[in-house]
Each structure stands twice: as C-alpha cells, then as structure tokens.
Amino acid sequence: MSRTDQTPPQAVADGGRAPGSLLSRVQADRSVTRMVVLVVVAFAFFAVLNPRVFLSSINLQNIAISSPEIGVLALAMMLAMLTGGIDLSLVSIANLSAITISTLFTAVGENDPALAQSLAPLFVLAGIGVGLLGGLVNGFLVSRVGITPILATLGTMQAFNGLAVVWTGGTVLYGSPDSLTSLGQTAIAGVPVLFVVLLVTAAVVAVVVNRTPIGRKVQLQGANPVAARYSGIDSRQVLMRTYLISGALGGLAGVLFLSRNPTASADYGASYVLLVIVIAVLGGTNPNGGFATVTGVVLATLTLQIVASGFTAIRLSSYQYAIAQGAILIAVMVIDQVRWRRRPPRRRAGTSQASTPA
Amino acid sequence: MTTPPSPRESVPVLQVRDIVKTYGGVTALNGVSLDLFPGEVLCLAGENGCGKSTLIKIISGVEKPDSGEIIVDGVAHPAMQPADAIKSGIQVIYQDFSLFPNLTVAENIVLTSAVADRRRLYSPAGSRPAAQAIVDELGLDLDLDADVDSLSVADKQLTAICRALVSDARVIVMDEPTTALTHTEVERLFALVQRLRDRGVALVFVSHKLDEVLQVSQRVTVLRSGRHVITADAATLDPRSVARHMTGRDVDDSRSVGLVPVEGPPVLEVVDLSLTGAYEGISFTLRRGEVLGVTGLLGSGRTEIAESLFGVLPAERGTVRVDGQEVRLHTIRDAVRAGIGYVPEDRLSQGLFMDRSIADNMIAGSLDAHRTRWRTVDRAGTRTTIRGLFDRLRIKAPNVAAPVRSLSGGNAQRVVLAKWLATKPKVLMLNGPTVGVDVGSKEEILAILRAEAAAGMGVIVISDDAPELVASCHRVLVIRQGRLAHTLEGEGISVDTIRERVAA
Numbered sequence: 001m002s003r004t005d006q007t008p009p010q011a012v013a014d015g016g017r018a019p020g021s022l023l024s025r026v027q028a029d030r031s032v033t034r035m036v037v038l039v040v041v042a043f044a045f046f047a048v049l050n051p052r053v054f055l056s057s058i059n060l061q062n063i064a065i066s067s068p069e070i071g072v073l074a075l076a077m078m079l080a081m082l083t084g085g086i087d088l089s090l091v092s093i094a095n096l097s098a099i100t101i102s103t104l105f106t107a108v109g110e111n112d113p114a115l116a117q118s119l120a121p122l123f124v125l126a127g128i129g130v131g132l133l134g135g136l137v138n139g140f141l142v143s144r145v146g147i148t149p150i151l152a153t154l155g156t157m158q159a160f161n162g163l164a165v166v167w168t169g170g171t172v173l174y175g176s177p178d179s180l181t182s183l184g185q186t187a188i189a190g191v192p193v194l195f196v197v198l199l200v201t202a203a204v205v206a207v208v209v210n211r212t213p214i215g216r217k218v219q220l221q222g223a224n225p226v227a228a229r230y231s232g233i234d235s236r237q238v239l240m241r242t243y244l245i246s247g248a249l250g251g252l253a254g255v256l257f258l259s260r261n262p263t264a265s266a267d268y269g270a271s272y273v274l275l276v277i278v279i280a281v282l283g284g285t286n287p288n289g290g291f292a293t294v295t296g297v298v299l300a301t302l303t304l305q306i307v308a309s310g311f312t313a314i315r316l317s318s319y320q321y322a323i324a325q326g327a328i329l330i331a332v333m334v335i336d337q338v339r340w341r342r343r344p345p346r347r348r349a350g351t352s353q354a355s356t357p358a
Numbered sequence: 359m360t361t362p363p364s365p366r367e368s369v370p371v372l373q374v375r376d377i378v379k380t381y382g383g384v385t386a387l388n389g390v391s392l393d394l395f396p397g398e399v400l401c402l403a404g405e406n407g408c409g410k411s412t413l414i415k416i417i418s419g420v421e422k423p424d425s426g427e428i429i430v431d432g433v434a435h436p437a438m439q440p441a442d443a444i445k446s447g448i449q450v451i452y453q454d455f456s457l458f459p460n461l462t463v464a465e466n467i468v469l470t471s472a473v474a475d476r477r478r479l480y481s482p483a484g485s486r487p488a489a490q491a492i493v494d495e496l497g498l499d500l501d502l503d504a505d506v507d508s509l510s511v512a513d514k515q516l517t518a519i520c521r522a523l524v525s526d527a528r529v530i531v532m533d534e535p536t537t538a539l540t541h542t543e544v545e546r547l548f549a550l551v552q553r554l555r556d557r558g559v560a561l562v563f564v565s566h567k568l569d570e571v572l573q574v575s576q577r578v579t580v581l582r583s584g585r586h587v588i589t590a591d592a593a594t595l596d597p598r599s600v601a602r603h604m605t606g607r608d609v610d611d612s613r614s615v616g617l618v619p620v621e622g623p624p625v626l627e628v629v630d631l632s633l634t635g636a637y638e639g640i641s642f643t644l645r646r647g648e649v650l651g652v653t654g655l656l657g658s659g660r661t662e663i664a665e666s667l668f669g670v671l672p673a674e675r676g677t678v679r680v681d682g683q684e685v686r687l688h689t690i691r692d693a694v695r696a697g698i699g700y701v702p703e704d705r706l707s708q709g710l711f712m713d714r715s716i717a718d719n720m721i722a723g724s725l726d727a728h729r730t731r732w733r734t735v736d737r738a739g740t741r742t743t744i745r746g747l748f749d750r751l752r753i754k755a756p757n758v759a760a761p762v763r764s765l766s767g768g769n770a771q772r773v774v775l776a777k778w779l780a781t782k783p784k785v786l787m788l789n790g791p792t793v794g795v796d797v798g799s800k801e802e803i804l805a806i807l808r809a810e811a812a813a814g815m816g817v818i819v820i821s822d823d824a825p826e827l828v829a830s831c832h833r834v835l836v837i838r839q840g841r842l843a844h845t846l847e848g849e850g851i852s853v854d855t856i857r858e859r860v861a862a
Contacts, residue, residue, distance in 0.1 A: 211734045213725035220722050223711040230670075230708045231722040231777060232694030290713065 031284025034332070035299035042303050046310030054313040061192060063305045065184070068198035069094075069256040071301040073272060074279040075205050076249035078297045081280055082209070083242050084222040084289025085142060085149030090250040091272045092160035093134035097127035097254025098264035099164055099173060106175040120177035127258075128251035134160060135247015136240075143239035157273070164266035176262035184259035194256060198298070201252065206294040208245070218242055222289025271322075278329050279304055303328070369432075371396050371560050372417070372448070372529050377426035379412055386412040387423070388584045394529060396558040399551060401571045401592065403564075404581035405604050405796040410564050413581070414531055417562075418450045419443035430529075447528035451535070455518040459507035463517050464489040466506050471525045492520045496553055511656075512543040519550070523559075530554070531562040534794065536570050540656040540822070541861055548574045567823075568597035568797075580604055601797045622646035624682070625816040626698075626785045628667070631676030636662035637840035640676070644785065644816040649807060651827040651851075652820045653860055654837035661703065663837065664787050664820050668700040669693040680784055694723070699778035701771070703789040703820075709774040710762050717744045717758040719773050724780040747776040751806060768792075768799025775803070779810065786810070787818040792826055804830040824856040836860055 046054045053059060073090050080087035101123045109116035134156065141152035186193045209215040221228045221238045229235055257268060281287055282304075283297035304325060311321045372394040379387040387409045394400055404410050415421040417428060419438040428435045430446040438446075457466050468485035486502065493500050498516055506517060515535065522530050536544045551561060551574055565571040572578070572592050580587040580603040587603050622645035631640040637659035644650050654660040665671040667678065669687045678685055685696040693700070702708035711719050721728065721740050728736045728743065744758050751772040755765060762770055771791065778786055791807070792800040807830060811817045821827055827834050834851050836844040836859045844859045 207734070211737075213729055213733070213735055216718070216721075216725050216735060220711055220714070220718070223714050224707070226708050227711050228722070229690060230700070230702055232690050232781070233722070233725075234691055290711075 031293055031296040032299065034335075035283060035296050035303065038303045038328075038332075039299050039306065042306045042310065046306065046313055049310070050313045054310055059309055059313060061187070063302070063309050064192045064195040065260060066308075067301050067305045068194040069253050069260065069269070070272060070276060070279065070305065071198045071298055072201055072249050072253045072256060074276040074283070074297050074301050075202060075294065076246035076253070077276045077280045078283065078285050078292045078294070079205070079209070079218070079242055079246045079249070080149065080153075081277075081285045081287055082218050082222045082289060082292045083149075083239060084225065085239070085242075086153060086277070086287075087138060087243065087246050087250075088150065088153040088273055089134060089138060089157040089160055090246065090253070090276065091269050092157045092164065093131050093247055093250035094253040094257060095164050095264065095266055095268055096134065096160055097130045097251040098257045098268070099168060099254075099266070100130045101127040101177075101180075101255065101258055102173040102175050102262075102264040103167075105177055106173070109175065117177055117179065120179045123177060124180070124255050127255050128248055131247045131249070131251020131254065132244055133247070134250060135244040138247060139240035139243035142243060143236040161266060168264075168266055170266065172263050172265040174263050176258045176264075180255070180259045181262050184261075194259060197252075197256065198301075201249070202294050202298050205249075209292070209294065214238065214241055219290060222286075222291070224290070275304070275325065278325055282329055282332055368395055368397075370394055370429075371431060373429040374413070374417065375427050375429060377413065377416055377423045377428075379409075379416060379421065379423050385584050387416070389426070390581065390584070390586045391426075392579050392586070392589065394560045394562065396528070396560050397555045398577065399555065399561045399563060399575045401563045401565065401575035401578045402581070403568065403571070403578060403600055403604055404587075405798055408581040408604070409584040410581060412584075414450060414533070414562075414564065417443070417529075417531065418448055444525060447526055448531070449522035449525060449527035449529070450531040451515070451518045451522060451533065453533050455514050457506045457514055457517060457521075460505065462503050462505055463500055463509070463513075464502040466517050467492065467502075467520045467524055470521060488524060489520065492523050496520070496523075496550060498550070510543075512539050512546070515539070515547070516550070519554075523554075527559065529560050529562070531564070533564050535563060536565060536567050541857070542655075544570060568600050569825075572597060572600070582606060604796070605798045622648060625680065626667075626818075627677075627679040627682075629677045629679075631663065631666065631673045631678065633662060633666055633671065633673045633675075636666075636671070637837065640837075640842050642835060642842065642845075644818060646814050646816055647811050648833070649811045649817045649819060649831045651831035651834035652818060652837060653822055653824075653827055653834060653856060654843075655860060656822070658837045659840040660820050660837045661789060664700065664789055664818070667693065667698060667785075667787060670700075694781065697782075697784035699723070699781055699783035699786045701774050701778060701786070701788040701791060703793070705767075705771060705774055705794070709777075710770060712763045713761055715759045715761055716748070716753065716755055716765070716773055719762050720744050720747055720758075720776045720780055723777045724782075727781065743780050747779055751776050751779075752802065766796075766799070767794040768796055768803065771795055771799075771803060772806075775806065783815065785816045785818065787820065789820040790823075791819060791821065792823065800826070801829075822860070824853040824860075827851070827856055828853055 073094065076090050077087060104123050104126060105116050105120075108119060138153055138156055141147045141156070142149050183193050188196065209218065217228070217233050217238045220231070220233060221235055225235060228238070258264060279300045280292070280297055283293065283300035285292040285297065307324055307328070308321050311318075311324065370393040374390065374392045377387050377390045378385070390409065390413060392400070402410055402413070412421065416423050419440040419442055422437050428438050430448070433446075435442060435446075458469070461469065464486050467489040469480070472480055472485065489502055493502065498520070500513060500516055500520070506514060509517065519530070535547060539547060554561065563571050563575060572595060575592040577589060578592050578595055578600060579589040580600060582604060624643045625646045626644040628643070629641050632638050640663055642650070652660050652663065662671055666673040667687060669690045669692045672688045678687055680696045680698065685692065687693050687696065687698075706712065711722065717740075721744060724743070725735065728740045730736045748758050753765075753769050753772045753776070755769060762773055765773065788807070792803055795803060804826065807817050807819065819827065819831060828851055831851065832847075834846040834856060835842055836846065836856070838860070846855060846859070
C-alpha cells in the first residue's frame with residue numbers, strides 16, 4: 001500500500017516547518033540556552049560595573065545562600081504550573097513550616113535544651129510534614145472539589161497566612177536548632193550547603209518530572225487535561241500528588257528560611273509569591289501547563305539573584321530591583337513573541353489541519 | 359439535483375491562475391489553476407497533503423502565493439489580504455465554524471460584518487432585522503435568540519452560512535461540510551445549497567465523503583501532490599474514479615471480511631444496558647477476532663453506548679462482562695483496567711496531546727505498564743513499544759519526536775490507535791475512526807483494525823459511514839432512538855441496507 005507518487009503528507013501539511021519538528025526538545029534547549037546567556041550577561045554586566053564589590057567572595061556567597069529558598073519555591077511553583085495550575089500558597093506554607101519548627105524547638109528546649117538540639121531532624125520532618133498537609137488541602141480543593149487552582153490557593157494562602165499570624169501573634173519567633181543554623185553557614189569546597197540542597201532538590205524534581213510515570217502524567221495533564229482523562233490518566237490523583245509535592249517543597253523552603261536566619265514569622269518573604277512565578281515563567285515554564293524545564297528554572301533563580309545583588313553592589317534600591325524584575329520578564333516574553341511571529345503563522349488552521357487534512 | 363442553467367456561459371466569479379506555493383523547499387502547490395462560476399458547486403478533492411488547504415488559504419488571503427494570481431471579477435490580486443478576500447465576497451466556513459459560542463445566533467450572524475464595517479457601536483435592535491431577513495430568505499428554522507453554544511452542529515453550520523451571506527458572500531468555501539451531519543441534515547444542507555446557487559453564489563466544497571459531494575457538485579477538481587489532476591463534470595465521475603484520481607491507483611472499498619468467527623470466545627458481553635434519555639436495553643456479544651459495527655443517526659445513542667462502556671457516561675442498569683468477568687465501569691480508569699480502549703470521536707481535543715511528540719502520545723495510556731522496579735519509566739521498554747507501533751502502523755513522520763500537530767489526519771489517528779494498542783486492550787472501540795482521514799489512509803486504518811482483530815482483539819467501530827462499515831465489519835448493530843433495532847450479518851451488510859435501516 002505504498003504511496004510512491006505522493007509527497008510525504010506531513011512535509012507539505014507541515015508547511016516546511018520540519019526544523020521545528022522536535023518542538024519540545026527545541027523548546028527545552030531554547031529556554032535553557034536563553035537562561036544560560038542571561039545568567040552570563042547579568043553576571044558580566046555587574047562584574048564590569050562594580051567588580052570590587054560584586055566579585056567579592058562575600059557577595060558571591062550571598063548569591064549562593066539566598067538563591068536556594070527561592071529556587072525551591074520556584075521549583076514547587078513550576079510543578080503546579082506544569083499541570084496548568086498555580087500555587088499561590090507556597091510562601092505561606094513555607095512560613096508555617098518555619099514557625100512549626102521554631103515553636104517545637106522552643107517548646108522542647110524550655111525543659112531540655114540538649115534534647116531539643118538532638119531532635120532537630122525530627123523537627124525538620126515536622127516542617128516538611130506541615131508542607132505536605134498544606135499541599136493536601138490544596139490538592140483536595142483542586143482535584144476533588146474542583147476549584148480553579150488560582151482561587152483555591154489564593155484562599156489557602158490567606159488562610160495559612162492568617163493561621164501563622166494568629167499563632168505567632170504577629171511577632172517574630174526566635175529560636176532554631178543550632179544544627180540548622182550551622183548548616184546555613186557551612187560550605188563544602190566553597191559551595192554553601194544550602195546551594196547543594198537546591199541542586200539536589202532540582203535533580204530529584206527533574207528525575208520525577210521526566211523519568212517517572214507520575215511526572216510524565218503531570219506533563220500530559222497540563223498539555224491537555226481532556227485527552228489525559230481519555231487516556232485513562234487519573235487526573236485527580238495526578239493533581240493531588242502534584243500539590244502534595246509542591247506543598248512538601250514549600251515545607252522544605254521553610255527549613256531553608258530557618259537555616260539562613262534563625263527566626264520565623266508570618267510575613268517573611270512576602271514578595272516571594274510573585275517573584276517565584278516570574279522565575280518559573282522566565283525559566284521556560286508554560287503558564288498554560290504542559291511544559292517546563294528544571295534547569296531553566298534553576299538558572300532563572302540565579303539570574304534574578306545575581307541582578308538583585310548586583311543592584312545592591314551598584315547601590316540601587318530594592319524598588320529599582322523590582323522594576324528590573326518586571327522588565328526582564330517582559331523583555332524575555334517579547335523576544336519569545338518576536339521569534340514566534342517570524343515563523344509561518346501558527347494559524348488556526350493548525351488545529352483544523354489534523355482533522356481537515358490538506 | 360436539477361442541472362443549473364449552464365454556468366459555463368457566464369463569467370467566472372473567481373479565477374485561480376498558475377498558483378505556485380512552496381514552504382521551505384517543499385512544493386505545496388505547483389501551477390494550479392481553476393475557474394469558479396456563479397451558481398455552481400465545485401468539489402475540491404484530494405488526499406492529505408495534496409494542497410487543498412493551501413489553496414483555500416491562498417484564495418482566502420491567509421497565505422500569499424509565490425507566483426500566480428487570484429482574479430476576482432476580473433480584478434487580479436497578486437497578493438490578497440484576508441480583508442481583501444472578504445471585501446471581494448469570498449468567505450471560508452471552517453470545520454469549527456469560528457462562531458462565538460456565548461453569543462446568540464442573531465449576534466453571530468451580524469456581528470462580524472458590523473465589525474468589518476468598523477461600526478463603533480453595536481445596536482442589538484438594529485442588527486436583528488438583518489439577521490432575520492437572511493434566515494427568512496433562506497427559509498431556515500433557526501432560533502435567533504438561542505445561544506450558539508446550545509445549537510446542534512447542523513444549526514451552527516447554518517448560522518455560519520447566514521453570517522457569510524450577511525457579508526454579501528458570492529464565493530463560499532466549505533471545509534468538510536457534511537462530516538458532522540446526519541443523513542437528514544445533509545439533505546437539508548444540500549437543499550439550502552440549491553437555494554444559494556439560485557442566488558448566484560458559487561460554492562467550493564472540500565470533502566472526503568465522495569458519494570455525498572458528487573451528489574451536490576456540478577464539477578470536481580482533483581489535486582494530487584500539489585498538482586491539478588483533473589477537472590470534470592460530476593456527472594461523468596463516481597466515487598471510485600475520483601478516488602483513483604486522488605490516489606493514482608485503484609482503491610478497494612469492497613467487502614473484505616468473512617463471517618463472524620463463531621469459534622472465537624466472547625470477549626465482551628453486554629446485557630440489558632440502559633441509561634435514561636440515551637439508550638435502553640442494549641444487549642450484544644462481541645467475540646475475539648470480531649469487528650462489530652455500531653451505527654445509527656447522530657443522537658440515536660450510538661456514541662452514548664460507547665461512552666458508557668468506556669466509563670465516561672456510566673450506565674444506570676445492565677451488566678458488562680469482559681472475558682466472562684463482570685466489570686464495573688464507573689470511570690475511565692475502570693474501563694482501561696478492564697481492558698477496554700476507546701478512540702474518541704473528537705480526536706483533537708479528546709484523543710491527542712497536539713504539542714507533544716508522537717512518542718509521548720503513544721505512551722500516554724500505558725505509562726504504568728512501562729515501569730521499572732525503581733518506579734521510573736522503563737525507557738528501553740517504551741522505546742521498543744513506540745518503535746514497534748510506529749513501524750507497524752506505518753505512521754508517516756520524520757521520527758517519533760515530531761509533534762502530533764504536524765501530522766495529517768490519518769497519521770494523527772494512527773497515533774491515537776497506537777496509544778491504545780500499547781495498552782494491549784481486549785476490546786477496542788473506535789468512534790468515527792476515519793473521520794477527516796483521506797481515502798488511502800482510511801483503507802489502511804481499516805486494514806490495521808482487521809489485522810488487530812484477527813490477532814485476537816475485539817473491535818467495535820462506531821460510524822455513520824456505511825461504506826466503511828461494509829468494508830470492515832463482521833456484524834453491524836443499528837441503533838435507533840436508543841434501542842437496538844437491527845443486527846446485520848454476513849451478506850446482509852450492504853451500503854443500501856445500512857442506510858435504509860438507519861433512516862427507517
């Protein structure tokens with residue numbers, strides 16, 4: 001049944017876009033390449049402007065120590081966005097986790113300080129457990145009740161944050177296991193342990209997303225929820241697990257908060273919510289779901305931290321940094337758009353193409 | 359169909375002259391010309407990738423030809439813009455109709471022309487009469503105040519046609535106009551086409567359903583591989599000869615199935631399945647190796663029965679046994695676990711992940727089956743599965759990493775099929791397996807189904823395409839108003855009997 005007298009159908013229907021045929025891989029490479037370029041450019045820019053301050057080892061250490069908590073939150077955000085959702089409650093979850101650890105430590109420490117120190121790993125698990133619990137609530141609302149993720153997590157963000165305020169009475173809690181604090185100050189061969197934690201977390205997330213059935217299902221769910229359901233993929237389970245994992249990562253971020261700074265409060269990192277969305281999108285995550293790269297998100301985290309510390313190095317305020325954040329995001333999106341437009345238009349017929357061949 | 363007053367004597371309303379269009383080295387159209395006269399219906403036929411879509415896009419100004427020109431009423435347009443095309447009275451009605459589902463019929467009919475006229479304010483009161491006038495003129499039974507969302511496919515199509523006419527369309531191009539219509543609706547559409555012709559409107563039909571199109575067209579133009587093959591009077595052609603021109607070879611759509619393999623053990627037993635408002639008391643048995651056709655009008659319950667067996671629309675009463683084992687089918691997961699696969703009617707939104715690769719699509723249903731003991735995806739295993747199916751189903755694509763969006767209808771359908779074959783189902787149901795698939799590919803897909811059945815699977819084909827049922831099914835169930843009206847077997851299966859029983 002050969003059709004020798006015919007041009008291969010897809011070659012024509014494809015409109016010669018054969019080079020784009022490896023769409024997802026090209027997309028992945030592109031967002032990673034783009035972020036590598038951005039990291040290098042940002043780094044070079046500030047290194048040239050104020051090499052003495054920017055290239056100082058303290059500054060570089062600072063970048064490496066401040067990135068992990070944001071990076072872990074951005075990875076959690078990326079996961080939620082991969083399913084086509086979002087998780088606004090991540091920072092509230094992280095704060096609840098930090099507050100839980102601090103409270104437990106202080107409570108146990110009142111009677112037996114040594115015991116409190118030795119129970120540190122348990123407290124850390126408790127913090128991550130709080131994150132899981134928060135993720136469970138989100139997952140329940142999104143997957144079982146069926147609330148739109150942005151609204152469900154807006155609700156839980158407010159609720160979790162309110163809970164934290166009531167719990168702490170709006171004050172800053174002091175007290176954290178020494179082992180956590182020293183972890184925050186330790187470096188292996190010049191690389192802060194916290195940064196290693198980020199890299200390990202990123203590697204684990206990458207394996208889960210790309211190499212496990214659940215990760216692949218998360219991607220498919222985001223790419224087309226209806227087709228996912230019709231392929232026998234249990235959307236409820238996929239969404240539930242996604243929010244559980246992102247909640248757990250939120251809990252881990254809380255642990256990182258405490259390691260960097262032995263205090264916990266309800267309003268720490270208030271600006272992080274939007275920042276991590278910016279990072280996730282900048283790192284190549286499709287806000288409509290179905291596409292993301294872990295490497296891209298890690299690099300985007302570094303870029304923004306480099307810009308942040310660079311702004312400090314050249315004595316610009318955090319407000320000016322906020323302007324830069326927005327400008328970078330919009331610039332990257334504009335470049336994307338221009339690139340798309342230069343290709344043959346992604347016409348509507350692109351959709352009808354498969355059903356109405358040629 | 360009565361013959362119109364010989365259109366050839368009048369002046370063509372649209373002339374296409376020596377159009378050449380290449381996409382990055384691939385020639386999509388190679389010197390194609392055609393004339394379109396007022397009051398005629400021209401059928402544009404050809405396989406996937408023959409250049410039909412490209413030609414329509416050029417006529418409607420969406421794409422610019424490399425060379426050649428479009429002449430509308432004697433005015434040459436070397437580089438037509440979509441706005442020029444609309445102003446010259448050329449309207450394309452796409453398969454999805456491009457209507458606004460949240461607006462009423464009247465608003466949909468009037469709004470685009472109001473926008474095109476750059477009117478700044480929309481007046482519902484002022485617009486309604488214009489919509490009413492068109493609907494009355496065509497003698498249609500359309501509720502102007504209904505939301506388009508709530509309309510049947512046929513009524514949506516009528517709305518789109520009315521919209522085109524409000525913009526003074528003189529050339530209407532319709533992409534697969536009969537695909538989603540029932541037999542009666544097709545008759546209604548063709549009656550309307552007759553009235554449009556009386557108004558002097560010229561129509562271009564792009565369709566795969568050759569027998570239907572030949573009934574309504576005066577002339578047929580066949581394209582193959584971007585070249586014009588033939589333009590002939592419809593009266594001198596039959597579906598077989600058109601198919602031959604399209605493919606360049608003889609297409610065999612004769613019955614190539616034997617009797618029911620009685621010796622095959624029953625793989626699916628359905629007893630007294632009922633769902634209020636959809637179907638009632640459906641019982642049948644499917645044997646291993648059998649291809650069972652289920653047909654009926656749109657809304658007869660044929661799709662609902664399939665969706666119940668796939669757990670999308672759980673039945674209220676009745677029992678289903680797979681391999682003798684009673685199964686509960688409340689969710690899609692239940693069905694998949696029981697070994698039932700379903701290739702849905704709406705391939706684009708329900709069957710495929712358009713932006714993902716062929717490989718990702720193929721493995722989407724069997725991720726859990728390809729798992730290592732570390733609970734990661736077994737990459738070697740998936741690669742073998744994907745490669746095997748890619749070759750077995752002869753999917754035409756550069757490689758398995760190509761996104762499904764770049765595939766033609768026939769190849770996209772094979773990917774959906776592959777996704778289910780990868781799950782090694784006991785029963786595979788296909789709803790409209792060859793809708794939007796060209797003749798050559800259709801034949802191959804049916805051959806694949808027959809081969810899979812012969813290898814021990816039970817196959818159910820839900821379709822309103824009588825020739826397809828004749829070509830592939832051992833038995834055909836005719837559903838009428840939710841009830842199993844007839845079971846056709848062996849020699850009893852013919853295009854005529856099926857059409858007669860379905861409509862009766």
